[in-house]
Amino acid sequence: xxxxxxxxxxxxxxxxxxxxxxxxxxxxxxxxxxxxxxxxxxxxxxxxxxxxxxxxxxxxxxxxxxxxxxxxxxxxxxxx
Amino acid sequence: xxxxxxxxxxxxxxxxxxxxxxxxxxxxxxxxxxxxxxxxxxxxxxxxxxxxxxxxxxxxxxxxxxxxxxxxxxxxxxxxxxxxxxxxxxxxxxxxxxxxxxxxxxxxxxxxxxxxxxxxxxxxxxxxxxxxxxxxxxxxxxxxxxxxxxxxxxxxxxxxxxxxxxxxxxxxxxxxxxxxxxxxxxxxxxxxxxxxxxxxxxxxxxxxxxxxxxxxxxxxxxxxxxxxxxxxxxxxxxxxxxxxxxxxxxxxxxxxxxxxxxxxxxxxxxxxxxxxxxxxxxxxxxxxxxxxxxxxxxxxxxxxxxxxxxxxxxxxxxxxxxxxxxxxxxxxxxxxxxxxxxxxxxxxxxxxxxxxxxxxxxxxxxxxxxxxxxxxxxxxxxxxxxxxxxxxxxxxxxxxxxxxxxxxxxxxxxxxxxxxxxxxxxxxxxxxxxxxxxxxxxxxxxxxxxxxxxxxxxxxxxxxxxxxxxxxxxxxxxxxxxxxxxxxxxxxxxxxxxxxxxxxxxxxxxxxxxxxxxxxxxxxxxxxxxxxxxxxxxxxxxxxxxxxxxxxxxxxxxxxxxxxxxxxxxxxxxxxxxxxxxxxxxxxxxxxxxxxxxxxxxxxxxxxxxxxxxxxxxxxxxxxxxxxxxxxxxxxxxxxxxxxxxxxxxxxxxxxxxxxxxxxxxxxxxxxxxxxxxxxxxxxxxxxxxxxxxxxxxxxxxxxxxxxxx
Numbered sequence: 111x112x113x114x115x116x117x118x119x120x121x122x123x124x125x126x127x128x129x130x131x132x133x134x135x136x137x138x139x140x141x142x143x144x145x146x147x148x149x150x151x152x153x154x155x156x157x158x159x160x161x162x163x164x165x166x167x168x169x170x171x172x173x174x175x176x177x178x179x180x181x182x183x184x185x186x187x188x189x190x
Numbered sequence: 191x192x193x194x195x196x197x198x199x200x201x202x203x204x205x206x207x208x209x210x211x212x213x214x215x216x217x218x219x220x221x222x223x224x225x226x227x228x229x230x231x232x233x234x235x236x237x238x239x240x241x242x243x244x245x246x247x248x249x250x251x252x253x254x255x256x257x258x259x260x261x262x263x264x265x266x267x268x269x270x271x272x273x274x275x276x277x278x279x280x281x282x283x284x285x286x287x288x289x290x291x292x293x294x295x296x297x298x299x300x301x302x303x304x305x306x307x308x309x310x311x312x313x314x315x316x317x318x319x320x321x322x323x324x325x326x327x328x329x330x331x332x333x334x335x336x337x338x339x340x341x342x343x344x345x346x347x348x349x350x351x352x353x354x355x356x357x358x359x360x361x362x363x364x365x366x367x368x369x370x371x372x373x374x375x376x377x378x379x380x381x382x383x384x385x386x387x388x389x390x391x392x393x394x395x396x397x398x399x400x401x402x403x404x405x406x407x408x409x410x411x412x413x414x415x416x417x418x419x420x421x422x423x424x425x426x427x428x429x430x431x432x433x434x435x436x437x438x439x440x441x442x443x444x445x446x447x448x449x450x451x452x453x454x455x456x457x458x459x460x461x462x463x464x465x466x467x468x469x470x471x472x473x474x475x476x477x478x479x480x481x482x483x484x485x486x487x488x489x490x491x492x493x494x495x496x497x498x499x500x501x502x503x504x505x506x507x508x509x510x511x512x513x514x515x516x517x518x519x520x521x522x523x524x525x526x527x528x529x530x531x532x533x534x535x536x537x538x539x540x541x542x543x544x545x546x547x548x549x550x551x552x553x554x555x556x557x558x559x560x561x562x563x564x565x566x567x568x569x570x571x572x573x574x575x576x577x578x579x580x581x582x583x584x585x586x587x588x589x590x591x592x593x594x595x596x597x598x599x600x601x602x603x604x605x606x607x608x609x610x611x612x613x614x615x616x617x618x619x620x621x622x623x624x625x626x627x628x629x630x631x632x633x634x635x636x637x638x639x640x641x642x643x644x645x646x647x648x649x650x651x652x653x654x655x656x657x658x659x660x661x662x663x664x665x666x667x668x669x670x671x672x673x674x675x676x677x678x679x680x681x682x683x684x685x686x687x688x689x690x691x692x693x694x695x696x697x698x699x700x701x702x703x704x705x706x707x708x709x710x711x712x713x714x715x716x717x718x719x720x721x722x723x724x725x726x727x728x729x730x731x732x733x734x735x736x737x738x739x740x741x742x743x744x745x746x747x748x749x750x751x752x753x754x755x756x757x758x759x760x761x762x763x764x765x766x767x768x769x770x771x772x773x774x775x776x777x778x779x780x781x782x783x784x785x786x787x788x789x790x791x792x793x794x795x796x797x798x799x800x801x802x803x804x805x806x807x808x809x810x811x812x813x814x815x816x817x818x819x820x821x822x823x824x825x826x827x828x829x830x831x832x833x834x835x836x837x838x839x840x841x842x843x844x845x846x847x848x849x850x851x852x853x854x855x856x857x858x859x860x861x862x863x864x865x866x867x868x869x870x871x872x873x874x875x876x877x878x879x880x881x882x883x884x885x886x887x888x889x890x891x892x893x894x895x896x897x898x899x900x
Contacts, residue, residue: 117361120732124724155721159372163364174371181372182379182714190713 114164115141121156151188155181191323192845193816195270199283200250200263202229203881205894212816212847215874216839219849222862224887226879226895227849231335231820237267237282238320238329245295249286254293255891262287271323273813277305280320324815327355331800333818337789337825340796349762349773352803357736362729369722376715380701383708390700397697404690408683415679419772422672425665432645432662441644447786449637454784456630461623468616477609483599490589490596497589498524504583526590527568535565638666736806737762737773743802744795750837751794751830758785760795775799790825797822797834804844816845823850832871839872864900876900 119140127133131152138153139145145157158181162172172180193212198204203226210219210230221227236248249265257263266283284298300316324332331352334340342348354360381398384390433442468474502524530538530546538544539561544551551557642663701712741762748757758777761784765772776784777795787795804817823831831852838846853868862880878898885892 113361117365120728121365121724124727126720126724130720151717152720155717156724159365159368159721163368164361174368175375177368178372178375181718182376185714185717186710190717 112141114160117164118142118145118157118160121160122153127152151185151190155185158184191271191273191813191815193269193271193847194277195268196230196234197266197268197270198230198233199266199268200253200286201233201248201265201267202226202250203252203893203895204229204233205250205252208895208897210877210879210897211875211899212845213874214843214845216835216872217845217847218835218871218873218876219847219879220851220854220864220868220876220900221849221879221895222851222854225881227851228335228820229895230849230879231333231818233267234269234818235333237269237280238324238326240282240298240300242298245284245298246293249293249295251890252892252894254286254288257286257288259288259290273323275307278319278323279303279305280316280323282316327351328815331355331803332815334800334822335820337793337822340793340800340819340822343773343775343796343799349775349799350764350771353733353736353740353773356803356806357733359729359733359736362725362732365725366722366729369718369725372718373715373722376711376718380704380708380711380715383711384701384704387704390704394697394700397693397700400693401690401697404686404693407686408690411679411683411686415676415683418672418675418679422669422676425669425672429662429665429669432665433641442641443786445637445641445644449634450784450786452630452634452637456627456634459623459627459630461620461627462616463620468613472609472612473606474609474613476606477613479606480603483603487596487600490592494526494589494593497584498526501583508581526593527564527571528590532565532568535561535568539565642666734764737764739806740799740802743805744799747798747801747837748795751798751834752791753833757791757794758787760798790823790827790830793823793825794830794834801838801841801844805841814844816847818847818849820849821851822848823852828867832867835871835873839874868900 119138122138127138128135131150133150133153137150139148139157142157142160145153146161148154148157159177161170162177162180165171192214195212196210197207198210199207219227219230221230233248236244245265253263262285264283264285266281268279268281268283270277270279272278279302281301282298283301285296287294300320302314302316302319303311304314304319305311331342331348334342381394384394433446465474534545538551539558542551542553542558543549544557544561549557551561645662701708701715704712741760744760744762748760758779761776761778763774763776765774775795777787777791779785800817804814823834826834835848838844838848853865853871854862855865856862864878868876876899878900879895880898882894882896885894
């Protein structure tokens with residue numbers, strides 16, 4: 111398992127995902143790639159952040175501001 | 191990274207070029223006192239720190255002696271390492287010129303070069319290469335000079351630094367920072383949106399100024415706390431240093447152990463004297479409420495009786511049969527219609543028993559009819575009035591509601607009736623706990639005085655002590671003052687944090703009251719807040735998991751070194767005080783009580799932790815670094831020493847270089863030899879650094895250390 115997938119999975123163990131967002135453990139994806147395509151905002155956003163920080167390719171990494179712009183654009187279009 | 195070669199050129203007793211060769215795993219360098227062991231480590235340290243003031247002292251006396259006036263030669267230390275399949279060489283050197291009565295030395299320089307897999311050589315900046323090959327943060331935890339230097343964990347922040355370097359928590363630091371950034375940006379966006387609304391702008395500006403000020407105060411207090419903690423650490427070290435000089439160190443150790451136990455006992459006493467919380471949240475404020483409630487109850491009862499009497503009279507005047515039928519003997523006041531309830535009345539009628547007075551009420555009997563009439567009157571009273579002419583004396587049922595309230599309050603009072611005794615018990619308990627703390631403080635003070643008396647009587651190491659002894663008593667007092675200051679800073683930080691939280695709540699409330707845009711931005715902010723929490727909590731979790739793993743592995747190694755002996759269990763405590771967490775290591779016995787280990791047990795404990803960190807590093811990082819230990823086990827017996835070496839040998843993929851004089855002896859001709867037991871020591875490589883014979887130990891220019899591969 112790639113390092114970024116391990117990091118992503120470790121975030122997915124946080125109790126807030128179940129308690130506040132009602133996410134069932136079995137619906138949590140295994141990889142960052144799958145997470146980025148998720149329809150669940152919190153999973154997608156965490157997947158995106160992991161990819162902007164620990165992307166396998168240098169071009170995939172983003173600055174803090176770029177990450178913020180990318181995520182808020184998406185979040186303003188979905189129901190939270 | 192594997193250290194493959196170390197070349198010393200004209201460095202102290204290493205005349206000419208002398209090469210040590212190392213491999214992965216356990217490498218042993220044997221060397222008798224004064225024959226080059228410590229000089230090797232010092233040369234190594236010079237390569238790293240490049241200290242200019244020491245240059246002349248590094249020059250080989252033999253080389254200098256053989257050099258003619260006006261001639262020059264080079265003094266250098268170089269290392270060759272294999273890192274990620276590249277061969278990297280670092281060389282620090284300076285030039286010595288022999289003058290008539292002195293020497294002239296140039297400034298030292300550092301060269302670096304890298305040879306890649308294709309054999310291409312590139313010259314690079316030596317200092318930059320050094321930092322990439324062997325980062326300074328790692329170096330200080332890789333080289334240990336003597337048994338005492340293993341006590342790196344006396345510094346409470348060292349272990350935390352090590353954990354931060356080696357554990358997976360390091361990878362999460364950037365997530366923590368990114369989470370905080372996103373949260374702050376989202377918060378700013380909400381504020382900007384709210385700021386467009388003049389209604390909120392003024393209040394919001396004020397809150398933001400307060401928040402900024404509280405955050406500034408926290409930084410100030412945390413900086414002061416950090417400085418105080420450093421002073422505390424230094425004081426503790428100084429006190430320990432003086433104590434280590436003392437002849438009767440055993441006695442001091444015993445007292446220290448008792449003081450430690452007393453401190454643990456003291457720290458386990460928790461005084462919960464947050465009376466404000468008790469007063470409001472626990473309802474203590476209502477302790478004198480009974481009198482008011484009694485007065486209220488009497489008033490309601492009196493008024494209610496009056497109301498019933500008036501109602502009966504009114505109903506009679508209105509000619510109501512039902513009311514007449516409900517008239518009680520002796521013109522007593524009837525119970526309210528709702529007492530007993532409709533359900534109870536129906537149940538009594540069905541069973542034909544008055545369950546209030548336990549009397550039979552057969553169908554058609556007077557009691558049965560009375561109950562039936564009451565039930566009908568109750569049903570009637572709950573129906574909306576159909577007659578326009580019917581006049582109700584009390585159209586609203588306010589008094590009834592007050593009566594219910596009175597009943598409810600009286601019921602609840604049961605819970606409050608124990609408050610006065612709770613207050614009494616709490617005050618007594620706190621008083622007794624405070625007295626216990628005072629008593630423990632007195633005992634600790636007495637123990638400290640005992641220590642001062644012992645130190646005062648010590649005759650050994652008087653010269654060394656004379657300067658420090660004067661300060662010892664002062665340090666003890668300073669330490670107490672510093673402890674109080676630490677507590678005060680911690681308290682202040684807590685208080686400011688409470689203010690900060692309250693101010694944030696105000697801000698949240700304003701944000702919630704904004705328009706559609708603000709609401710959406712607030713949702714995004716809350717979302718990022720959750721993400722920041724997930725990132726931070728996970729980082730802390732990884733840190734704690736590393737500590738737990740470290741503790742487990744260190745204990746496994748500790749048992750291996752001390753096979754069959756009583757060791758106790760290594761316990762690592764992480765405490766968050768101020769900006770940085772601190773770690774404390776203790777040995778616990780079977781009853782989980784801390785005890786002071788003897789020297790060899792303490793050393794084996796430190797080595798176990800260092801080796802455990804090394805083990806865990808390989809699990810969490812791609813890189814590992816060599817460890818150099820000079821005479822780490824001088825307090826160890828033969829068996830324990832061999833077990834330690836075996837344990838180090840068994841740590842896979844860890845390069846360790848151990849230098850010591852053990853396994854060397856002299857024969858009847860005063861000739862050094864390696865004792866047979868060394869054959870049993872498992873190792874990857876062994877070298878013997880020894881002085882070329884003959885030499886004159888009064889003439890440095892005769893000294894030349896040679897390296898023999900064993």
